[in-house]
Amino acid sequence: MMENVKIQGLTPIANRVRLDVLEMIRAAGSGHPGGSFSTVEILVELYWKIMRIRPEEPNWEDRDRFILSKGHACPALYSVLARRGYFDPAELLTLRKFNSRLQGHPDMSKLPGLDASTGSLGQGLSIACGISHGIRLDKRKSRVYCLLGDGELQEGNIWEAAMTASHYDLKHLTAIVDRNLVQLDGHVSDVMEIEPLVDKWLAFGWDVIVADGHSFISLEKAFEHCGETEFPSVIIANTVKGKGVSFMENTCLWHGRCPDEKEYEAAVEEIHGGLS
Amino acid sequence: MKNLRPTREGYVEGILQAGRENDRVVVIEGDVSRSIGSASFGEEFPERFFNLGVSEQDMLGEAAGLALAGFIPFVGTYGVFVAGRAWDQIRTSICYMNLNVKIAGAHGGVSVGPDGATHQALEDVALMRVLPNMHVLVPADANQTRAAVLTSVNTAGPVYIRFGRNPVPQIYPVDASVKIGRGHLLEDGSDITLVACGAMVSMALTAREILSKRGISAGVIDMVSVKPLDRKLLIEQAKKTGAVVVTEDHQAVGGLFGAVAETLAPEHPVPVGVVAVRDSFGTSGTPAEVREEYELTAEMIVFKAVKLLEE
Numbered sequence: 001m002m003e004n005v006k007i008q009g010l011t012p013i014a015n016r017v018r019l020d021v022l023e024m025i026r027a028a029g030s031g032h033p034g035g036s037f038s039t040v041e042i043l044v045e046l047y048w049k050i051m052r053i054r055p056e057e058p059n060w061e062d063r064d065r066f067i068l069s070k071g072h073a074c075p076a077l078y079s080v081l082a083r084r085g086y087f088d089p090a091e092l093l094t095l096r097k098f099n100s101r102l103q104g105h106p107d108m109s110k111l112p113g114l115d116a117s118t119g120s121l122g123q124g125l126s127i128a129c130g131i132s133h134g135i136r137l138d139k140r141k142s143r144v145y146c147l148l149g150d151g152e153l154q155e156g157n158i159w160e161a162a163m164t165a166s167h168y169d170l171k172h173l174t175a176i177v178d179r180n181l182v183q184l185d186g187h188v189s190d191v192m193e194i195e196p197l198v199d200k201w202l203a204f205g206w207d208v209i210v211a212d213g214h215s216f217i218s219l220e221k222a223f224e225h226c227g228e229t230e231f232p233s234v235i236i237a238n239t240v241k242g243k244g245v246s247f248m249e250n251t252c253l254w255h256g257r258c259p260d261e262k263e264y265e266a267a268v269e270e271i272h273g274g275l276s
Numbered sequence: 277m278k279n280l281r282p283t284r285e286g287y288v289e290g291i292l293q294a295g296r297e298n299d300r301v302v303v304i305e306g307d308v309s310r311s312i313g314s315a316s317f318g319e320e321f322p323e324r325f326f327n328l329g330v331s332e333q334d335m336l337g338e339a340a341g342l343a344l345a346g347f348i349p350f351v352g353t354y355g356v357f358v359a360g361r362a363w364d365q366i367r368t369s370i371c372y373m374n375l376n377v378k379i380a381g382a383h384g385g386v387s388v389g390p391d392g393a394t395h396q397a398l399e400d401v402a403l404m405r406v407l408p409n410m411h412v413l414v415p416a417d418a419n420q421t422r423a424a425v426l427t428s429v430n431t432a433g434p435v436y437i438r439f440g441r442n443p444v445p446q447i448y449p450v451d452a453s454v455k456i457g458r459g460h461l462l463e464d465g466s467d468i469t470l471v472a473c474g475a476m477v478s479m480a481l482t483a484r485e486i487l488s489k490r491g492i493s494a495g496v497i498d499m500v501s502v503k504p505l506d507r508k509l510l511i512e513q514a515k516k517t518g519a520v521v522v523t524e525d526h527q528a529v530g531g532l533f534g535a536v537a538e539t540l541a542p543e544h545p546v547p548v549g550v551v552a553v554r555d556s557f558g559t560s561g562t563p564a565e566v567r568e569e570y571e572l573t574a575e576m577i578v579f580k581a582v583k584l585l586e587e
Contacts, residue, residue, distance in 0.1 A: 108373060116344060120368040126334045127369055130341015130349075133326065137302070137347070157365070160334035168326075 010216050013083065014044050018244045018271045020079035020092055026264050028096035031104075034254040035149060036076040038180040038213065038239040043080045045219040046145060055085035058112040064142050065115040065131050069124020070149035070178065071105040072256070078102050078111070086113035122155025124148065125175060129161050132170040143227060144173045151183030153194045159204065165232040166205025174226040175206075175234040178213065180241035184255045197236055206234045213237030245270050280443035283475075284382055286418030287439055288313040290425025291350050295321050298429060302342055304328060306335050306353040312382045314352050332357050336365035336377070343375035348429060355381025355397030355438055359404055370434050371407045378428045379404075381438040384414070385525030386553065386570050387475050388441050389563040396558035397438070402530025404436040405503045411435040411456055412503040414524070414532070416477035419448040420500060427454045438474065440525070442563045445478040447498075459506035461513070465495030468581050469513040469520045473499050473532050476523040476551070476572065483577035494581060505535045507543070514546045521549040521580050525572055528552035547587065549580040 017040050025031035047053070051064040068077050075095060082089040087101075094100035101110040105119030116127050128146035135142050152158065165173055177197070185191050194200070201208045207229045211222035219237065226233040241255075242248030245267040259267055294301045295317055302324040309315040309327060318325030328335050332353060339349040351358065358381050359366070370377045381404075384397045404412050411431060415421040421439045428435035447462070462477070463484055472480035477498045484494045495513055499506060514520055520540065522533040533550045540546060553570050560566075567573055 116340070117368070117373045120364055122333075123337050123340075123365055123369045126337020126365070127341040127344065129334075130338035130343075131345045132341070133302075133338065134342045134345020134347050137323065138345070157333040157337065160328075160331035161337065163331070164328055164334055164338065 010044050010048055013048065014040050015271055016083060017044060017076060017079045019268065020083070020089070021075040022259070022264065022267050022271065024075045024079070024092050024095040025258050027093045028258070030096060030256070030258050031075050032072040032256045033248055033259070034182065034242040034251070035070060035178070035180065036073045037243045037245065037248065038178050038241050039073045039076050039147060040243070041214045041216060041219060042147060042176055042178065042237055043076055045216055045223065047080050047084050049220060050223045051145065052142070055113065058086060062140055062142055065128070065144045067116045067124045067128045067144070067146040068106055068118055069146055070121065070152055071118035073147070074106045077106065081111070081113040087111070121149065121152045122157040125158050125161035128173055128175070129164050129170060132165070132173045133168065135172065142172070146173070146175045148175055148177050149183070150177055150179045150181065150188050150194060151191070153177065154192045162201070162204040162206065169230055170232045171227055171230055173232045174223070175232070177234060177236045178239055179236050180239045182241040182250065182252050182255070184252060186252050201234045205231060207231040209233060209235045211235050211237050213239035214243055279446040281418040281446055282441060282443050283415060283418050283421040283439035284312050284441060286415070286421030287352070287380055287382070287425060287437070288316060290422040291317050292320065293422070294426060294429045295324065298348065300346065300348050301429065302326065302347045302349050304335050304339050304349050304351045306330060306332055308353050308382070312352050312380070332362040333365050336362040337369050339377045340365070340369040340373065340375050343377050348376050348378065350378045350380060352380035352382060354383045354395060355400040356383070356395060359397065359400035359436070363403055366434070367407055371409045374409045374433045376432065377434050378425070379434065379436045381436060383441045384438040385440055385475060386558040386566045386572065387525055387563045389566055390560050392560035393557040398527045398553050398558060399530070400438060401502060401524070401526050401532065402534065405530065405535065409433050410503065412438070413454060413500055414438045414473035414502050415454065415500050416474055416498055417444055417447045419446065419450055419452040420454060423452045423454040424500065427456065431456055440475050444475050447478060447481070454500055457501050457504040457506060459501060459509045460498040461495065461509060462498050463494070463496040465517060466493040467517055467519070468492065468585060469495045469497060469517045470523065470577060470581065471497045471499050471510065471520055471532065471536055472523045473502055475525045479572070479574045480523055480577055482574035483581065486574060486578045487581055490582070492581065492585065499532055502532050502535055505539055507539050510536060510539055511544050514540055514544050519547050519584050521551065521577055521584060523551040523572070523577055526552055528554055547584050549584045551576045551580055
């Protein structure tokens with residue numbers, strides 16, 4: 001019962017993050033709302049419940065690491081980092097602007113809390129594997145999390161890294177697939193089918209967990225299971241692209257588009273509905 | 277006949293010494309560790325040796341991750357694949373974050389020989405040189421390659437070290453040193469300056485002897501640090517001799533010739549000739565046959581130098 005109350009406490013945070021993302025992209029005039037909204041519960045669950053981190057000490061050596069391989073979802077990550085205390089949320093509205101630490105895609109040299117710079121799809125899982133190797137060499141207890149887009153799984157580099165992770169038994173590594181079914185050009189199944197996804201990851205030697213990527217209860221159970229086997233784990237998080245704003249949901253039209261005034265107000269109203 | 281040794285042996289000596297001196301040094305391989313010789317690192321330090329199979333993109337990403345975790349990874353495979361196949365990983369996951377990754381491009385140049393065009397790296401120096409934060413070292417013999425490896429360990433940020441497969445004449449003593457941004461004036465000259473790197477350094481030294489017999493005094497710079505280039509030494513010698521011939525086992529575009537021409541054009545323009553591969557792929561043959569075919573010879577350096585001076 002207590003657990004449920006705690007989990008429900010994350011919903012207002014998720015709504016706050018969605019509102020931040022909307023305001024940031026509106027202020028920037030560009031950005032990726034669709035693929036940011038689909039990641040929100042995953043990021044909130046990780047940063048508020050799962051990961052061992054010290055926002056006041058971002059480079060704490062024993063921290064868990066997070067790699068946003070789908071770097072274009074960074075508005076959601078920036079909001080999460082700011083709301084978690086890594087930097088002042090007032091800075092969020094500088095997204096994508098000249099001299100901002102909030103670059104169009106994550107730049108770890110500028111912003112505290114980022115564990116890698118990303119943006120070129122397909123590279124994050126290899127980075128996460130490399131960090132996992134290092135953590136093991138240093139005999140640290142940290143875990144490594146890597147968030148992948150589903151369209152991103154079309155990159156060959158992902159599957160090279162997937163082989164490495166299982167070959168080296170990187171059980172302290174968890175990949176999360178933001179399975180929102182939609183990529184820039186359209187539905188993933190129309191652009192380039194990636195199914196059968198569970199079978200693919202199983203065949204590559206991973207422990208596979210399917211979760212509802214917008215349910216904190218489902219995500220928490222999934223993350224709790226990670227690391228309990230000898231294999232690297234992947235959570236296939238079924239999500240909705242554009243989740244939280246009805247007219248942005250399940251469409252590629254909002255992959256990389258900034259809302260106009262009317263759309264912005266309608267979206268804010270919908271998210272505010274969730275805030276109450 | 278000078279003592280001949282493959283430069284890759286210097287690479288292996290370098291990583292072994294680095295591994296013994298520094299337990300943060302790790303090696304990432306891509307199924308060519310028996311070819312390059314780095315398998316011996318894995319025998320001595322099995323826990324710090326990662327053979328990731330034939331997967332250059334993953335190798336470079338893993339190296340980025342290990343660097344982020346505080347290690348100093350050496351990634352070794354053939355130059356043509358490491359610089360080409362994994363270029364975007366090197367750009368975004370390594371150079372953009374200015375990570376401490378050392379990349380070994382083995383089998384550089386047409387002098388690889390029989391393997392032919394697919395395995396002869398002729399574009400790697402250009403591909404690496406264009407990347408911000410990247411350092412590029414092209415050592416001339418085994419001892420200098422070993423020194424380049426040891427220097428790279430203590431150089432913050434990414435370093436690309438390019439070396440060859442086949443034996444080349446030994447130029448440097450065992451205690452050779454390499455400094456980032458510094459070339460070596462191997463021979464002083466007054467009429468023309470020969471600027472070389474890698475396997476072409478010994479050719480330039482031979483060319484100097486031939487030129488000397490013809491009454492032409494040629495200086496020889498070993499420009500082991502292609503990036504950053506030793507601008508001071510280059511401009512000083514260009515001023516002194518008034519003419520430069522650049523030679524490298526690489527495309528004439530974008531490599532050492534590019535770096536020299538880019539430096540001299542705005543700062544001290546002098547006539548510059550080039551002995552390098554001219555916009556073509558390599559071919560199979562013995563290293564000597566292939567070098568002859570692509571005119572990467574001491575005779576061609578002499579020919580270019582004489583022609584430049586006549587003009």
